[in-house]
Amino acid sequence: MIHHDINYYKNFDSIANEVLELLAHTIKVNTFVLTVFEQSQSFIVKSFNRKANLIKTGDTIPFNEVLCNLVVENKMEPVVINDIKNSTLTCNHPILDRIKNGCYMGAPIKNEDKIIGTLCAFDLKPYEFKEYDVVLISSLASLISQTVNIENGIIRDSLTGLYNRNYIYNYFEYNKDEIYNEMSLLYIDLDNFKYFNDTFGHDFGDSVIKRTAECLLKSSPDNSYVARIGGDEFVILLRTEDRIKSTKQTAELLLKQLSSMPIQVGGKEHLISASMGISVYPVHGDDMVTLLKKADHSMYVAKEGKKHIEYYPT
Numbered sequence: 452m453i454h455h456d457i458n459y460y461k462n463f464d465s466i467a468n469e470v471l472e473l474l475a476h477t478i479k480v481n482t483f484v485l486t487v488f489e490q491s492q493s494f495i496v497k498s499f500n501r502k503a504n505l506i507k508t509g510d511t512i513p514f515n516e517v518l519c520n521l522v523v524e525n526k527m528e529p530v531v532i533n534d535i536k537n538s539t540l541t542c543n544h545p546i547l548d549r550i551k552n553g554c555y556m557g558a559p560i561k562n563e564d565k566i567i568g569t570l571c572a573f574d575l576k577p578y579e580f581k582e583y584d585v586v587l588i589s590s591l592a593s594l595i596s597q598t599v600n601i602e603n604g605i606i607r608d609s610l611t612g613l614y615n616r617n618y619i620y621n622y623f624e625y626n627k628d629e630i631y632n633e634m635s636l637l638y639i640d641l642d643n644f645k646y647f648n649d650t651f652g653h654d655f656g657d658s659v660i661k662r663t664a665e666c667l668l669k670s671s672p673d674n675s676y677v678a679r680i681g682g683d684e685f686v687i688l689l690r691t692e693d694r695i696k697s698t699k700q701t702a703e704l705l706l707k708q709l710s711s712m713p714i715q716v717g718g719k720e721h722l723i724s725a726s727m728g729i730s731v732y733p734v735h736g737d738d739m740v741t742l743l744k745k746a747d748h749s750m751y752v753a754k755e756g757k758k759h760i761e762y763y764p765t
Contacts, residue, residue, distance in 0.1 A: 454494045459625045460602035470591045471499040480574035487568035493517045516545045519569040522557040529558040534577040554578035558592035611664035614678035634732040635698040637687040638746035642724045644683040670708045726753040730763045
């Protein structure tokens with residue numbers, strides 16, 4: 452998701468450009484790249500090529516075919532290869548099927564304790580990287596890592612990893628370049644969550660929230676946005692061509708999946724349920740505040756019956 456979320460980071464673009472320019476000013480190789488990893492792919496988020504366009508912004512390369520995989524294998528330490536052809540690290544690497552020789556230096560970009568990408572220097576000819584070069588790229592990779600962590604916290608919920616209230620409220624601003632068709636907003640509130648939280652403690656409450664988040668992600672269509680906007684309240688933005696049929700099917704599936712998800716505590720299984728209110732863009736409003744307010748109103752109506760779905764009237 453980092454690859455997708457970078458589009459919503461407000462300060463990432465300018466910092467990434469400055470980092471690559473500083474590297475290019477100091478280290479005299481041809482190419483500098485910033486990558487992120489996702490689903491066995493390496494995405495080139497930013498690139499700087501001095502002369503030859505060896506690697507371009509927007510390129511996607513299988514992870515096992517790039518030298519960045521050596522950084523992951525090396526854990527938290529940078530990788531320095533002055534001569535790719537004659538290095539023991541790369542003698543059997545697939546990169547040699549595409550290039551005759553070169554040099555590579557890469558440092559990890561981390562989100563908490565997980566390596567999510569790399570900051571790299573690369574060329575098609577050997578180059579003697581200096582100790583200062585290694586310190587510089589490591590420091591700048593740390594700066595990128597801190598930027599990612601800060602920006603990620605602005606749009607993601609720390610407990611569940613879902614999008615958060617800030618992202619949902621600014622959804623149209625974040626996606627202003629997209630063409631909007633009809634979209635359904637599903638407002639979900641767990642039934643009797645306060646009882647579980649007060650009876651079994653906040654750790655149990657947190658486990659319910661996390662299990663709910665996993666269930667919603669698993670059961671929601673790929674083109675939807677799942678968010679936790681506070682407490683036990685969740686929102687799903689559902690974009691689909693066949694809105695009426697798809698919304699009904701998705702809403703019913705979500706409540707079914709949630710109600711069949713057992714939570715164990717004290718050797719006993721407990722089942723949870725949820726109530727859902729639904730509003731529609733642009734029928735019920737063309738801004739997120741209005742859509743959330745109407746979906747929230749419908750959710751409270753649904754609460755009267757519990758484990759129920761209520762559509763805002765047209």
